[in-house]
Structure formats: C-alpha cells, structure tokens
Amino acid sequence: MEFQIEYWHWVVFGMLLILAELVVPSFTIFWFGLGALLMALLVWLLPELTLNLQLVLWAIGSGLFALAWFRLLRPMMRDRTKAGISREAVLGETGQVIEAPQAERRGRVRFTTPVLGDDEWEFICEQPVEVGDRVVITEISGNTLIVRKR
Known part of the structure; x- marks a missing residue:
C-alpha cells in the first residue's frame, strides 16, 4: 500500500505552521503555512502531483510569499509616527x-x-x-x- 498525500494533509500542515507563528512571533513561519495552503489548493486541483513535485512547489511558493512580504509589503507598512524616538x-x-x-x-x-x-x-x-x-x-x-x- 502506497501512501498518497491528499490536499487535506497540506491544509492541516499549513494551519499548524500558521498557528506556530503565535508561539514564534517572527512573522516568517506564516508564509510557509500560506505556501502549504496554496499546495492544498494545487493538490485538490491536480491530485496526480508527485510528492517530490509537491515539496518543490511548496518551497518555491513559500519562498515567493516570504520574498513578497519582506521586499514589497513590509516596506510600505513603516511606522511614520516617530513615536518613541528621541x-x-x-x-x-x-x-x-x-x-x-x-x-x-x-x-x-x-x-x-x-x-x-x-x-x-x-x-x-x-x-x-x-x-x-x-x-x-x-x-x-x-x-x-x-x-x-x-
């Protein structure tokens, strides 16, 4: 009997990673969880994806989400109030x-x-x-x- 990863495995894995962000407040694990949720969608749409391809796509998706956060979104959210500054x-x-x-x-x-x-x-x-x-x-x-x- 061969083990096949289903879409709900990725959903559970993604949710666990997103919940882990509550314990480790670095705001980086979140993007890997989001990548896993994206993989759940892809596996649901294309159930014939191999495990190796799923892992590669998850790594690429997570990396792109993290890159988009640190390069595009986060710089636009800078605090300009100067509160707490000398x-x-x-x-x-x-x-x-x-x-x-x-x-x-x-x-x-x-x-x-x-x-x-x-x-x-x-x-x-x-x-x-x-x-x-x-x-x-x-x-x-x-x-x-x-x-x-x-």
Whole structure:
C-alpha cells in the first residue's frame, strides 16, 4: 500500500505552521503555512502531483510569499509616527498653526505626520504667528513644543 498525500494533509500542515507563528512571533513561519495552503489548493486541483513535485512547489511558493512580504509589503507598512524616538529626530519638523497663541493660552500646531505620537501640539513661539503660518520645531519643553516661524 502506497501512501498518497491528499490536499487535506497540506491544509492541516499549513494551519499548524500558521498557528506556530503565535508561539514564534517572527512573522516568517506564516508564509510557509500560506505556501502549504496554496499546495492544498494545487493538490485538490491536480491530485496526480508527485510528492517530490509537491515539496518543490511548496518551497518555491513559500519562498515567493516570504520574498513578497519582506521586499514589497513590509516596506510600505513603516511606522511614520516617530513615536518613541528621541527628541533630536523631531527637531526641524514643520507644521501649520491652527490656533494662534493668545495672552492666556498657547497656540496649537498640526503636523501632516504625527510627531511623538500626536499630530496636534500646543506650542510657544517668540515671534508673532497667525493661523496658517508654517512653524519649525526647535525644542521640546514637557508637553509643549517650542517653535520658530518658518
């Protein structure tokens, strides 16, 4: 009696690999599990595939999934918030005044990409600024930005 790998073997193997990603959070095992699920589909459509060809196709498919992740998808998902980055990284960022400072309150500035986790900040500026003016971060003082007019 010869052992024949069925499509559901690949489904189970793929699911086990995907579940293993929960234990080993490297986000690489996932792609091998996805390759196994792809092989399940191929074996279901073409049941006459030999085991050797199945293994080669699984390796190629898994490699292509991993390559697509690391080369194409992952770079597009970069975190641009600059949260958790040192203050030197945000010095020089430019924003737009949305509330001009008054005698009793500070002004508010908005940034196109979040700075230190937020896109709006209170600010202090030595020069007079009005709504719509562009300002540049020169220093951080607690929860307030010190800016200069651009």
